[in-house]
Amino acid sequence: MHQIMTLTKELCDIKSGVVCDGNEALFRRIGDELPLKIFRYESGQRHNGWIVPDKWSVREANIYKDDKLLYDGTVNALGVAQYSRSFEGELDLETLKKHLFSIPSLPDAHVFHCNWLYRPWENGWGFCPPHRFVDSLKPGKYRVSLKTTFEPGEMLVAHHHIPGKSDNTIVFQSNTCHPHMANDGFSGTAVMIRFFQWLSERDNYYSYRLILCPEHLGTVFYLRDHTASEIDTYLAGVFGEMMGTDGDMVVASTFKGEEVIDRAFRHIVAQTTTKHRFLGFRESVGNDETVWEAPGYEIPFVQVNRFQTHSEPFWGYHTNYDNIDIIKPELLEEFFIVFQGVIELLENNVLMHRKFDGLVALSNPEYDIYLERFDPSKSAIRDNEYNNKWGVLQDSVVRYFEGNMSVLDIAEKHDLNFFDVRQYIQKFADKDLIDISLQQIRRTPAQRVALEESK
Structure with a gap:
């Protein structure tokens, strides 16, 4: 199916993040599919309270009891809460558990804890072991040796632009900051890459831009550096993620609703599948549409995905269970077809x-x-x-x-x-x-x- 699954797996195999050395390899791989323009934002840059974080690395992440190693957080890529500070010390069990993040309903999963990437001022630390491990801990004293480093790095944002007869542009966007995750991440990226390859073979009236970046932070700084006239060329857009697991196809509307992009998605989705839901702005599991729709930009953005509930959008959400094995290729194909239909509609909606x-x-x-x-x-x-x-x-x-x-x-x-x-x-x-x-x-x-x- 357009080799979407193969590309998804290859992207998942690359370690990525907000500021991460692996992002260079990630965009090189995507660059094999589409020519990209790369934008670089140095750690420490600020805008409207948002901060580009430092590059973070884990050197040691051990939990001991009675000098016996019980847990090594470096074994799994999600084993330590992202952006944790270093900590050395002895703790009782009650205090230690305040720094252990797990999901009781998924007792063997590692959680993707990423809050501190967006709130670097909080100076927190923690581990993300399986809940089964947390439950096994007995009262007593525990020694923690967590050694992390922070150093200047770069956040990477990439775009691929297809010029049309008009400079006015429709944007498609997906995120690149969830390491090794397939559904909440790289399956959507892969669908959009394959879709833009199809789009590049068309004779288009509108211009189209694919933007791939860390969610929120990437878009905040990408738009910060746009001139007012550049902002004005953006007509509308769509953020897509969580496309490959069971659940209704969901379209969350733009802020105002009833924009042409809203109507186009509603029409095509309703014609494509009976399993759909149309929701208001931010009534879905939202993402960067809040940045695009922010005052001063006000670019109509829909958000598309599949989700079951807000508390658990899909089984394995934000854990290491979000891998290629839970993806259903026919569901990715369905989004590809919807994107095609939306563009065919917008390019043929005549008076x-x-x-x-x-x-x-x-x-x-x-x-x-x-x-x-x-x-x-x-x-x-x-x-x-x-x-x-x-x-x-x-x-x-x-x-x-x-x-x-x-x-x-x-x-x-x-x-x-x-x-x-x-x-x-x-x-x-x-x-x-x-x-x-x-x-x-x-x-x-x-x-x-x-x-x-x-x-």
């Missing part, structure tokens, strides 16, 4: 401008556009509801040719498939009854108080 007055005899062989309604003299089988909808559309369609109603408007009003309606409308253009023009996506300019025109 109609009539070149005639009065009622046209559509059944005349000169036009041959008439859709037969049920006629008992010709058929004993009554038309179904779908055919009746087409009959109503046919009787109304010529009133939609004033240049103010798009194909998507018509499809939504009559509860019909966009592409079927678009094909029908094309017949009128082919008979020179109408001219058609693309309904260009527009957005309301953001209200800015601090964004400079140039950096």
Whole structure:
């Protein structure tokens, strides 16, 4: 299936993070698929309270009791809470447990604890052992030897840009900061990479940009360095993750809702699968749409994923169980198909401008556009509801040719498939009854108080 699974596994095999040496290898591998422009942000950079963290490494992460080594946090990549500070000392069991993070319902899993990456001022430390290990600990004294290092590094952000006839751009984004994780991470990245390879072979009206970066932090600093005029070229976007495990396909709307990007995703998803949910802004398991929609940017962003509950989006969420084995390739393929459909819709959502007055005899062989309604003299089988909808559309369609109603408007009003309606409308253009023009996506300019025109 477009080799999405193979690429997902290869990306998962590379150690990545917010600031991590492995990010160089990660983007080299992605660069084999798509040419990338890399942006680098040094540790310590600040913006609106956000801080690019230092590069963090674990040298030793041991827990002892009676001089016996009970736990080595370096064995598993998630064995130590991310961005933990060093600690040496002796603790009783009650105090030690305050620094052990585990999930009782997944007794053998290691948790991905990442809060301190985004809050480096908290100076915390901890281990992420399996809950079964935590339960096995007996009262008494424990010795902890946790040695970590912090040194200046770089956070990497990458984008791939496909220019279209227009500079106005639609953005797709996925994250790269969850080490070795497949569903909440690299399966979505792989889907978008394969999708952009397909997109690059099209003759597009809009420009398209794929952005791959650590969630929140990457987007915050990436947009910080945009000029106001660059921000204005972004029409809309989508953040995608958690695509490959069981659950409804979920579309969370833009902040305002009812933007063209909202309507396009709703229409295509509803046509693609019956297992879907449409939610409001941030009612899903959210992500970087909050950055894009922030005041001063206000770029309409939808968020797509599959999740079961907010507390447990999928089995193995934020643990080492989130690996390639839990991914279902057919579910990734379904998102690929949805992305294709959304772009085909946006690139073909035309307005109609009539070149005639009065009622046209559509059944005349000169036009041959008439859709037969049920006629008992010709058929004993009554038309179904779908055919009746087409009959109503046919009787109304010529009133939609004033240049103010798009194909998507018509499809939504009559509860019909966009592409079927678009094909029908094309017949009128082919008979020179109408001219058609693309309904260009527009957005309301953001209200800015601090964004400079140039950096």
